[in-house]
Amino acid sequence: MNRVWLFLLLPIVFTGCQTAPGTGRSQLLMVSNSEVSTMASTEFAKMKKLPNDPRLAKVKKIGLAIVTVARKEDKNKILPPANLWEFAIIDDKSPNAFAMPGGKIGFNVGMFAYAPTDDDIAVILGHEVAHVLNQHSNERISQGLLVAAGALIVDEATKNKSAHTRQAWMTGFGLGAQFGVLLPFSREHESESDHLGLIFMARAGYNPEAAPAFWGRFSKAAGTKPPEFFSTHPADETRIKQLNSWMPEAKAQMPKVVKPVQ
Numbered sequence: 001m002n003r004v005w006l007f008l009l010l011p012i013v014f015t016g017c018q019t020a021p022g023t024g025r026s027q028l029l030m031v032s033n034s035e036v037s038t039m040a041s042t043e044f045a046k047m048k049k050l051p052n053d054p055r056l057a058k059v060k061k062i063g064l065a066i067v068t069v070a071r072k073e074d075k076n077k078i079l080p081p082a083n084l085w086e087f088a089i090i091d092d093k094s095p096n097a098f099a100m101p102g103g104k105i106g107f108n109v110g111m112f113a114y115a116p117t118d119d120d121i122a123v124i125l126g127h128e129v130a131h132v133l134n135q136h137s138n139e140r141i142s143q144g145l146l147v148a149a150g151a152l153i154v155d156e157a158t159k160n161k162s163a164h165t166r167q168a169w170m171t172g173f174g175l176g177a178q179f180g181v182l183l184p185f186s187r188e189h190e191s192e193s194d195h196l197g198l199i200f201m202a203r204a205g206y207n208p209e210a211a212p213a214f215w216g217r218f219s220k221a222a223g224t225k226p227p228e229f230f231s232t233h234p235a236d237e238t239r240i241k242q243l244n245s246w247m248p249e250a251k252a253q254m255p256k257v258v259k260p261v262q
């Protein structure tokens with residue numbers, strides 16, 4: 001039985017290998033981008049949003065500034081045009097924020113306590129948009145589906161197939177809380193997103209110094225029970241050291257004009 005599954009999977013694995021933009025790293029992408037976007041859209045639609053929250057305009061403004069500069073690096077046309085992106089304040093007190101493939105950005109009400117300034121919000125959105133540009137969700141979903149395919153063999157007795165598949169998708173989006181799965185993004189994904197995110201926020205006119213400060217604050221605040229965002233994005237010394245090492249490069253790319261009004 002195991003061997004049969006392996007033969008079924010191998011062609012998918014081989015056709016699914018691509019190269020990550022920027023780094024040239026080899027990626028396993030088994031799912032089409034339109035599938036990822038459709039799934040993201042379905043999940044986004046289910047979330048409880050606060051369309052009248054006065055902070056929505058601010059998140060949208062910062063998000064659009066980031067998306068606009070990120071699209072200039074988007075040779076594979078992964079990011080939708082700025083006017084097609086949707087932004088929402090999510091009615092959820094847990095501190096979390098995300099950007100989903102296909103152009104959805106969500107910012108939980110609980111995240112504002114941890115991100116009081118525009119620069120802080122730009123740190124988070126720059127990082128999240130970089131995850132989308134690098135197709136990290138697709139990569140995580142693909143890895144998850146491989147695990148799910150393995151689990152199917154076990155699950156034939158329990159009829160639990162869809163739960164594993166859905167878990168793979170949600171983990172891909174960094175949104176596994178409802179399944180009790182908060183798999184951290186890999187160090188590689190985090191470094192790629194930190195670096196690009198830092199450049200994007202600087203080019204959009206936000207102060208990149210906010211990035212090591214933000215992650216440093218949260219590595220302390222997280223304590224023994226880290227909130228969702230910091231479970232999927234663990235902050236540590238390496239992250240902060242790397243961010244500081246990229247600081248001169250990022251600062252050199254800030255526009256000469258004054259940064260946007262806070």
Ligand SMILES: [Zn+2]
Pocket residue numbers: 127131185189190193232233
């Ligand atoms: Zn991340």
